[in-house]
Amino acid sequence: MADAGLIAAALMAVASVSLAAEISPQRQAELEHMVIQDCGSCHGLTMKGGLGKPITPADLAGFDPEGLAAIILDGVPGTAMPPWRPLISEAEALWIADYLKTEKTE
Incomplete structure (x- = not known):
């Protein structure tokens, strides 16, 4: 029988993909702008830290998107x-988490 933790992890991964798929490209662009402007105001425009801790993909490597x-x-x-809950949905927060964990090629 499969390990329950492995099954739970697989289900969370599927859920995160489906939640992110619910966000329109226009909203994704708005969220990206929010991350750069609002998160960047504390975490630095390059996300390498400032008032807030660094939130680059390397700094977040050990964290799961749900956390x-x-x-x-x-x-x-x-x-x-x-807390950003009053302004964004759980799916949008998960999209932001995935966005922050992804290396940018720019």
Whole structure:
């Protein structure tokens, strides 16, 4: 019988792909702009750190997208990291997490 953890991980991966697929290309462009402008205002325009910690793909390599999405949605109490839940959906937070974990070729 398959390991329950492996099955759960596979289901989460499928769910994250399907949630990201629900976001239109126009909304993806808006979210990318938000990441650069809003996240970049604390984490640096190159995401290499500032007031906030670095959030480059290398810095986030050990984090799963679901955990990052939770931080994005709920913020980090006692720090400058605000909750974005009032402005974005769970699917959008997951899209942002995946976006942050992906190397940019620009």
